[in-house]
Amino acid sequence: MKKFSSLLHNLILTPSRNTKIKLLQDYFKTLDINRSYALAILSDQLSFQFIKASKLRELVYEQVDQHLFDYSYDYVGDLAETISLIWPTKKEGKSQNLSTLIKNIKKIKKSEINKEFSKVLSELSNNERWTLIKICTGGLRIGVSERLVKTALADLYNKSVNEIEEIWHGLEFPYENLFQWLKNETSKPKIDFKKLFHPMMLANPINEEKDFKRLDANEFQAEYKWDGIRVQLMVSSNSVSLYSRTGDNISSAFPEIIETTKGDGVIDGELLVGRNFKPSGFNDLQQRLNRKKASKDLQKKFPVFIRAYDILFYKEKDLRKLSLVERRKYLEKFQKENTTNQIDLSTIINFSTWEELTKYKNNFYDDLNEGVMIKLKNSEYLPGRKKGYWYKWKKNPKLVDAILMYAQRGHGKRSSYYSDFTFGVWKENELVPIGKAYSGYTDKELLVLDKFIRNNTTNKFGPVREVKKEIILEVAFDDVFPSTRHKSGVAMRFPRIHRIRWDKPINEVLSIKEFKKEFKID
Amino acid sequence: MDFINHQLFIKDINVHIDPILPKKTAIITHGHADHARFGHDHVIATRQTIDIMKIRYGDKCAKKFTPLRYGQKYSIKNYDFTLHPAGHILGSAQVLIEKNNHRLVITGDYKVGKDETCKNFKLVKCDTLITEATFGLPIFQHPDPKDEIQKLIRSIKINKNNCHIVGAYALGKAQRVMNLLRQQKYNETIYIHGSLEKLCQYYSKEKINIGKFEKVSSKDKSFYEGKIIIAPPSALKDRWSRRFPNPIICMASGWMTVKQRAKQQGIELPLVISDHSDWNELLDTIKKSKAKNILITHGQEDALVYYCKKQNLVSKPLSIQGRSDEEIE
Numbered sequence: 001m002k003k004f005s006s007l008l009h010n011l012i013l014t015p016s017r018n019t020k021i022k023l024l025q026d027y028f029k030t031l032d033i034n035r036s037y038a039l040a041i042l043s044d045q046l047s048f049q050f051i052k053a054s055k056l057r058e059l060v061y062e063q064v065d066q067h068l069f070d071y072s073y074d075y076v077g078d079l080a081e082t083i084s085l086i087w088p089t090k091k092e093g094k095s096q097n098l099s100t101l102i103k104n105i106k107k108i109k110k111s112e113i114n115k116e117f118s119k120v121l122s123e124l125s126n127n128e129r130w131t132l133i134k135i136c137t138g139g140l141r142i143g144v145s146e147r148l149v150k151t152a153l154a155d156l157y158n159k160s161v162n163e164i165e166e167i168w169h170g171l172e173f174p175y176e177n178l179f180q181w182l183k184n185e186t187s188k189p190k191i192d193f194k195k196l197f198h199p200m201m202l203a204n205p206i207n208e209e210k211d212f213k214r215l216d217a218n219e220f221q222a223e224y225k226w227d228g229i230r231v232q233l234m235v236s237s238n239s240v241s242l243y244s245r246t247g248d249n250i251s252s253a254f255p256e257i258i259e260t261t262k263g264d265g266v267i268d269g270e271l272l273v274g275r276n277f278k279p280s281g282f283n284d285l286q287q288r289l290n291r292k293k294a295s296k297d298l299q300k301k302f303p304v305f306i307r308a309y310d311i312l313f314y315k316e317k318d319l320r321k322l323s324l325v326e327r328r329k330y331l332e333k334f335q336k337e338n339t340t341n342q343i344d345l346s347t348i349i350n351f352s353t354w355e356e357l358t359k360y361k362n363n364f365y366d367d368l369n370e371g372v373m374i375k376l377k378n379s380e381y382l383p384g385r386k387k388g389y390w391y392k393w394k395k396n397p398k399l400v401d402a403i404l405m406y407a408q409r410g411h412g413k414r415s416s417y418y419s420d421f422t423f424g425v426w427k428e429n430e431l432v433p434i435g436k437a438y439s440g441y442t443d444k445e446l447l448v449l450d451k452f453i454r455n456n457t458t459n460k461f462g463p464v465r466e467v468k469k470e471i472i473l474e475v476a477f478d479d480v481f482p483s484t485r486h487k488s489g490v491a492m493r494f495p496r497i498h499r500i501r502w503d504k505p506i507n508e509v510l511s512i513k514e515f516k517k518e519f520k521i522d
Numbered sequence: 523m524d525f526i527n528h529q530l531f532i533k534d535i536n537v538h539i540d541p542i543l544p545k546k547t548a549i550i551t552h553g554h555a556d557h558a559r560f561g562h563d564h565v566i567a568t569r570q571t572i573d574i575m576k577i578r579y580g581d582k583c584a585k586k587f588t589p590l591r592y593g594q595k596y597s598i599k600n601y602d603f604t605l606h607p608a609g610h611i612l613g614s615a616q617v618l619i620e621k622n623n624h625r626l627v628i629t630g631d632y633k634v635g636k637d638e639t640c641k642n643f644k645l646v647k648c649d650t651l652i653t654e655a656t657f658g659l660p661i662f663q664h665p666d667p668k669d670e671i672q673k674l675i676r677s678i679k680i681n682k683n684n685c686h687i688v689g690a691y692a693l694g695k696a697q698r699v700m701n702l703l704r705q706q707k708y709n710e711t712i713y714i715h716g717s718l719e720k721l722c723q724y725y726s727k728e729k730i731n732i733g734k735f736e737k738v739s740s741k742d743k744s745f746y747e748g749k750i751i752i753a754p755p756s757a758l759k760d761r762w763s764r765r766f767p768n769p770i771i772c773m774a775s776g777w778m779t780v781k782q783r784a785k786q787q788g789i790e791l792p793l794v795i796s797d798h799s800d801w802n803e804l805l806d807t808i809k810k811s812k813a814k815n816i817l818i819t820h821g822q823e824d825a826l827v828y829y830c831k832k833q834n835l836v837s838k839p840l841s842i843q844g845r846s847d848e849e850i851e
Contacts, residue, residue: 012781013790064660065832071825072661078782085661085779130781143785415782460824 001124003027004038004098005131012142020144024152034098036174041135042149045173048105050113051136053079059118063088074408074463077415080137083121084130093123101132147384157182165383169196169247194313197247198320199383200230200268201310203373203390211391212354221324221377222349222357224369225392226307227282227478228272229289233306235263235338242271253291256299256342257306263338267331268310268381269346273302277344279369282493283481306343308335309373312381323378370478371395397476399498400515403506404471405431407453408464410438417446418453418465421497423473424488426511432488434515437475440496448500472501472509480519488512490521525601525621528840530628530652532619535598539617539628549603551630552614553578553693566590568605570613570728574693577720592641608632609643610797611694612725618646626650627811631820633796634803635664638705639698639730651813652840656798657776658822664776664800670793671702674772677791678748685746685766686791689755689773692718694797696752697725699774700732702795703750713738713746715753715762743767759788776800805829 007027014020024042028035040046060069060083069086076082096104101120108116121129134140147161150168154161159182170191171178177189206212231250232243240261242251251258254271272279273288287302288294311331312320319327328348335345349372351357360372371394379389402423410419420438424431441449452471459466476498483491489512510518526532530539538545544561551557551567553574558567560579565572569589576583590596592615596603600622605615610631617628625648632654634643657664678686690696696718703712711734714722719737726732738751746766757763758771773789776796784792799807804826808816816830816837823839830837 009781012785013792015788015790067828068660068825071822071828072659075659075822076661076780076782081781082661085663089663416786 001098001101001128001131002095004034004041005125005128007038008131008134008140008142009127011144014143017148020148021152021155024144024149025156028153028156032099033174035179036176037098037102039149039153039175040173042140042144043146044138044140046102046135047138048136050108050110051105051117053137055113055117056083056133056136059114059121060086062114062118070462075415077409077411080130080133083133084126087121087129089126091123092125095128102135153182157184163188167191169199193318194236194266194316195234197232197234197243198266198312198381199247200232200245201379201381201383201390202385203375203392204385204387206374206391206393208393215354217352217354217357219377220374222351222360222372222374223309223346224349225371225373225394226270226272226279226346227370228270228279228285228307231269231271231306232312233257233261233267233269233343235261235265235267237264253288253294254304255294256304260340260342261338262340263334264315265311265330265334266313267306267308267334267343268312269306269308269343271304271306273304275303277305277307279307281481282479305341307346308343309346310381320381323380324375325377327381397478397498398480398519400425400434400475400477400518401472401501401504401509402434402475403431403469403509404449404467404473405433405469406464406466407449414438414446417450419446419450421449421473423475425509425515427488427513428511431469432512433486434488434490434512435475435477435492435495437473437495437497440476440498441500445497445500469506472504472506474498474501480521482521490516490519526619526626526652532601535601537598537601540630547598548584549617550575551608551617551628552610554611554631554691557630560584564588566596566603568592568613568615571615572613573724574613574721577724578693592644606646607641607644609634609637609640612640612697612728612730614640616644616646618648624649626652627813628652629654629807631656631798632807633799634807635667637698637797639694639701639725639732645807645810647810647812649813650815650817651808651811652817652819653804653808653826654798654820655804655818655823655826656821657796657800658804658818658824658826660801660825662776662779662800663802664779664796665794667698667702667795668706670774670795671699671706673791674750674793675703675706675708677770677772678750681768681770682748684768684770685749685751686772687751687753687758687763687766687769688793689758689771689775689789690752692754693721695774695795696754697722697730697732698797699752699793699795700735701730704731704733708750709733710749711736713749713751715751715757717754717757718752740765808835809833 007023010023011020027038064086072086073082105120150164151161154164167189180186181188230245234241240258241249242254242257244250273284274280284302288304308331311327311334314330314334319330349360371392374391374393376389402425404421405424406422407418408420409415410417422433422436424433453465453467456468457465458468475495477492477495479493481491482489525534537547539549540551540557541548542559547564548562549566550571553571558575560583562584564586565584566588572587572589590605592605592607602620604618606618608614608616608630610633614630616630619626627646627648632643636642688699690699700712714735714737716737722732722735744767763769770790771788772791772793774793774795776798777783778792778794814835816835817840818826819840827837827839
């Protein structure tokens with residue numbers, strides 16, 4: 001564990017990609033089971049069922065005063081680091097290796113977690129504790145992507161990283177077949193690709209100025225971009241399962257899809273709420289998300305369907321190396337053979353020049369979709385966000401000017417800055433908050449805002465600072481909905497700071513009434 | 523304690539402690555720029571603090587100087603002042619003010635741990651304690667500086683083709699790092715940024731063991747392979763540091779406790795070496811001082827105020843103008 005935690009410590013502090021690769025390789029050279037655990041951790045595939053962030057908070061509150069912890073967490077901005085530093089130091093126990101430690105933790109019974117896991121934490125050094133908590137909370141955020149880990153492995157054993165990438169999702173802990181193949185002891189692991197979740201092909205935002213000049217419109221086709229959740233539907237004669245973009249099986253939450261889908265293949269699409277294939281907005285969809293099950297009532301009230309974009313497998317045939325145009329033919333064939341009321345096809349927008357596509361901008365300016373996708377006609381289905389194949393062109397965001405009211409320190413790399421901003425509009429002579437944003441500003445604007453907040457705090461509520469009402473933020477957002485949970489009665493979708501309006505006096509900011517009128521909220 | 527206000531000003535006799543702007547009479551706790559300023563009429567401080575002020579700001583940085591030995595009494599009307607070692611940097615002092623049987627201590631910046639580069643902290647019992655709180659959060663528990671300096675020495679041994687640039691404040695921290703290296707038997711010449719030279723010479727003159735040092739000059743790049751260079755933190759990001767071969771950027775500071783902070787600043791080898799008290803030392807000092815009235819300045823005061831109140835001590839934060847957290851030496 002000492003060795004692995006110093007690996008993570010060095011990885012987080014090293015800016016150089018080559019040094020990171022070297023550090024990883026030095027670790028993977030060890031020929032024992034620890035490297036399998038390391039690989040699982042670095043690719044975010046290891047977790048403990050009973051120990052998540054909320055449990056860790058509970059444990060730390062047993063050890064230290066809650067207020068002192070909260071002050072510290074606010075300052076550090078990283079849960080793992082705060083807990084590891086604040087945990088009362090006991091005498092360090094005998095250092096265990098990574099695999100033994102993880103096995104022992106997995107053995108802990110749920111009823112004994114508090115006592116036993118606290119004991120484990122107490123016996124580790126600061127850095128080991130930090131590592132272990134990072135493992136528990138998942139998402140290491142140490143500046144090492146899964147891709148970099150694969151690159152390090154590939155380079156170490158003279159393989160190509162794409163070869164690893166191809167079989168990656170068919171591999172399982174402890175990756176013995178992977179390591180044996182890397183060392184040329186066996187042939188490449190055989191994977192039944194059809195049964196796997198396939199990482200989705202994602203799009204990059206288009207750069208209107210550069211890309212439209214560079215790219216030939218004839219090589220592309222477009223589709224509407226729908227504001228639902230991206231899903232992968234796996235259908236065979238005896239089972240249907242639905243996966244989210246991150247590969248989580250979400251079948252049980254959408255029984256109407258599972259029960260009605262027929263055929264044999266793997267479909268990529270967007271899950272939407274609506275009747276007769278007419279989507280009714282993200283707010284409705286939200287009623288169906290983050291639920292394990294959906295009652296009959298809920299299904300009736302918020303029926304879902306899938307708008308299919310693409311097809312990866314048709315029966316046993318792997319279509320991923322075919323062009324988008326070829327795949328579309330298979331998708332249409334699949335749809336024809338297995339028509340249901342739960343799946344329709346995404347419409348293809350044909351255009352011959354970018355100007356022509358720009359005209360469609362008006363067409364996609366209603367609230368039902370969020371822009372267009374621009375796809376290279378002969379693109380293969382490639383996992384991840386590869387450059388040069390698929391682009392997204394979002395419609396312009398909605399904008400509103402609001403007054404900065406409160407600020408809080410950010411997390412992670414922004415943790416020393418006041419970077420979370422709450423802003424509001426007028427309600428008679430008072431301000432009422434309408435949203436909170438923690439992105440969108442430039443580094444320079446952040447510095448200015450941080451300084452303003454430090455020098456103009458009028459009140460403190462724990463970690464939250466109230467500031468002088470002087471700064472107007474132009475806030476961009478995708479959408480706004482009525483909400484009963486907020487005092488203002490509205491909830492914004494993806495608000496971010498667009499710019500600071502130095503030119504505008506605060507009395508010219510809208511009232512909540514005017515705001516609701518402008519954005520059509522009853 | 524009503525005789526002193528939140529700006530550490532005693533109106534009755536027109537005396538300030540560590541004032542930011544030029545004043546008539548200023549008692550200076552130590553030579554760091556956020557405490558010692560140019561242009562007072564009369565400066566009262568330890569001899570070493572006065573020397574340091576003269577090195578930094580010139581001989582005429584104040585009209586009149588009164589050096590005090592630790593423990594030597596200086597009275598103005600019915601106020602008796604004495605200075606006591608603060609263990610922060612060379613010459614640093616706490617100020618004890620006695621008036622009508624009330625004892626008030628202003629700690630200035632202080633650390634409780636051992637340090638060969640200055641006289642070590644002495645606990646002064648009092649009724650009112652005005653303490654700093656730079657590291658006033660329980661996450662700050664400083665490790666043994668010897669272990670930290672060993673990290674640097676080990677890294678030099680492993681990375682022979684790199685040079686190590688250590689960011690350290692020009693006054694105090696730089697010399698402490700040098701001294702710690704010497705304690706751990708690192709006997710090579712240490713290379714320093716030009717802005718450190720005069721202060722290093724002064725420390726040597728004061729018989730502080732910082733060993734052999736030399737100002738960085740425009741030598742061949744490869745000359746600095748395997749060497750240690752000490753520079754003020756501001757120079758780390760500067761063009762200045764580009765002249766060195768494969769530099770590994772290090773930083774000696776209590777802030778380095780937090781990995782995220784180290785990462786933000788582009789520090790590859792953080793060394794948690796602090797000249798301030800950590801959380802436990804702050805609590806211990808508060809307790810042992812027997813003070814019933816605790817005022818807290820400089821830094822993360824919220825958590826410490828909360829703690830004191832829980833101990834039934836009268837406590838409040840004292841916000842001194844012109845000092846922002848996280849930027850002080």
